[in-house]
Every structure is written in C-alpha cells, then in structure tokens.
Amino acid sequence: MKPKARILVIIISALIIAALLSFIFIRAGKKASTEKKTSQNHEKLILGFSQIGSESAWRTRNTASIFEAAAENNIQILFDDAQQKQENQLKAIRSFIVYQVDVIAFVPIVEDGWDNVLQEARDAGIPVILVDRQINADSSLYAGFLGENGLEEGRKAARFLLEKIQADGSTAGNGERADRTINILELSGTENSSVVRERAKGFREVIEKDSRLQIIHSEDGDFLRSRGQEITEGLIQKARDNGNFKNDALYFEGQKIDVVYSHNDSMTLGLLDSIGNYGVSTSETIIISIDAEQKCIDALTQGKLNCVVECNPNLGPMLMHLVEQIAQGKTIPRITYIEEKVFTEDDDFSLYEPRGY
Secondary structure (H helix, E strand, C coil): CCHHHHHHHHHHHHHHHHHHHHHHHHHHHHHHHHHHHHHHHHHCCEEEEEECCCCCHHHHHHHHHHHHHHHHCCCEEEEEECCCCHHHHHHHHHHHHHHCCCEEEECCCCCCCCHHHHHHHHHCCCCEEEECCCCCCCHHHCCEEEECCHHHHHHHHHHHHHHHHHHHCECCCCCCECCCCEEEEEEECCCCCHHHHHHHHHHHHHHCCCCCEEEEEEEECCCCHHHHHHHHHHHHHHHHHCCCCCCCCCEECCEECCEEEECCHHHHHHHHHHHHHCCCCCCCCEEEEEECCHHHHHHHHCCCCCEEEECCCCCHHHHHHHHHHHHCCCCCCCEEECCCCEEECCCCHHHCCCCCC
C-alpha cells in the first residue's frame, strides 16, 4: 500500500473510532440523564385528581382529606374542580394525560360518557381510579373504585324505617295504626349518577318487605341545599294553592307525607330550612338522611331528624395507598368500600365526636 493510501486509511479509521466513542459517550450521557430524571420523578408521585365541585360540606371535606393524605405521603396533586360539569372533567383528564401524571383519580359526576377519555389514558399507560361514584364503562379501562357502598347506604336507611314503624306500631310514632299506606317522599340526588341509582335501589329492596310503605313522590334535588329548600317550598305552595294546606306535616297532592328519605344532608338541611320558614311541623314525620355532616348530626340530637346514615368523606389515606400500589406495578382491588356508621335517635348522643365537616 502506498504511503498516501496508508495515511488515508489511518485517518478514516481514526474518524470512525472517534465517531463511535462519541456515540457511546452520548448514549451513556442520555441514559444517565434519563435514569436521573426517572429517579427524580419517582421521588414524588404525581396524581391528577378531578373533583366534581364543592356543593356541600361533605364534598369540601372529601377534597381536604385527599390533599392532606397526599401531603403526608409526599404525593403531588394536579387538581381540577369540574364545577358540576362533565365536560370540565373530560378536559381535566385529557390535560392530566398530556402532563403524563403517574395516576389519574376522579369523581365522575354521571355514569356514562367516559369510554373515549379512559381509552386515551389507557393508551398513554396511565392507570385510573374512580372515587366516590362508579361509571358505566368497560372495567378494563380503569384500575378500581374507591368509595361508599351506595346500595348498602340505601338499605341501612330502609332497615331503620322498618324497625321504627314496627317498634312504634304506627305510621310515624303518633299513635295512629299503620294499617294504611305509609307515604314516603324521596329527595333524590344528581340524575344519572351511580350513587343516586344505588341509594334508590337499596332503599327500595328493603321497603318492598312491607307493602304499606309506598314512595308517592321522588324528585331530583341534585344534592344541593337550595334544591332541597325549593322542592319543599314547592310542596307547601302547591298545598296552599289547592286550599288544603295544613301545618301538621308536608303533603303531596293531598296525601300526608309520613316519611322523608333524603339522599344527602344538604337537601335535608334545605328541607328543614323551608319547614322552619313556613312553620310546618314534622314532629310526626320520620326523616332519614345520608352523609352525617355535623349540621345534620346536630339536627338529629335536637330531635329534628330520626336517622342519619354515614357516607364517609375521608377517602384520602386509602386513595394514596392505592395510588402507591399502582405506581409499584401492583394490582389493586376492583372495589374498595370505606367503613360507614349509622346514627339514630336511639343513640347515646354523648358518645358522638365532632365530625369535622
């Protein structure tokens, strides 16, 4: 080989070796950088959480519980308040996907309409946890559900009612024999939400055991105090317009309401506001509520209510546990129910502890 050719070969070989070394160093640098970034990301998990709003003290406490537990577990939260609109939740979940959070959790305001966005989260490799309410969707699109057992809450409310009318031997504890129909007013929650369907179904499953118990009117109060007040005022005003208003109880189309079954405390408090404003007595009416906010527990101790079924808002600690389990690649239970109590007029009120919400 000629000297010039040999020199050219050496130069080309040196350039190739230099290029290879450069490539190796760059790859090593990128790997180290990626590992460092991954390590940093896993120092603090990121949870994207969409809450439906702040319509009640219960909901406010539910949100606070999640933030408190996240801080205790060194988990960062990207938070969105949907303000009672599903379209806001869909936008929030998509923003969480773009941000590439580790886990998404949300409280679905209604049951339907989630398939597409959950498929997008699945395609992005981001697990999703349902909180407080369930949905109608392919179960493979989300990791699990955490919240209350709405069916059991409805059953607990109805069991109390059955026990009370059987113990009293009357429609509402006023000495009148219960051989006639016992009329029930149902204040229902947000239409098309899983918790409403479950609380209604569970209640009906149990009252069917006594043919005297009949729901004569059910109205959607959207879990709002203002709607509970509006519904009650509407009943009172209609009775007045028809000339058959009486202040001894609430009436629906001339029929005396013996029982009020309210799906949440906010609506119950709205009902109590209205009967107070119009001077209507419900001393002979059985009133059952769900949630166990402090104001309704106070109303129970004051004799304004007969039973309050707890819906526990303190889901934060369990949610963070599930988030950490998923982040570690573990499978979580399909359904995780929170522990809940029942408070009744027969309890020792001195044993009650402050609710905190």
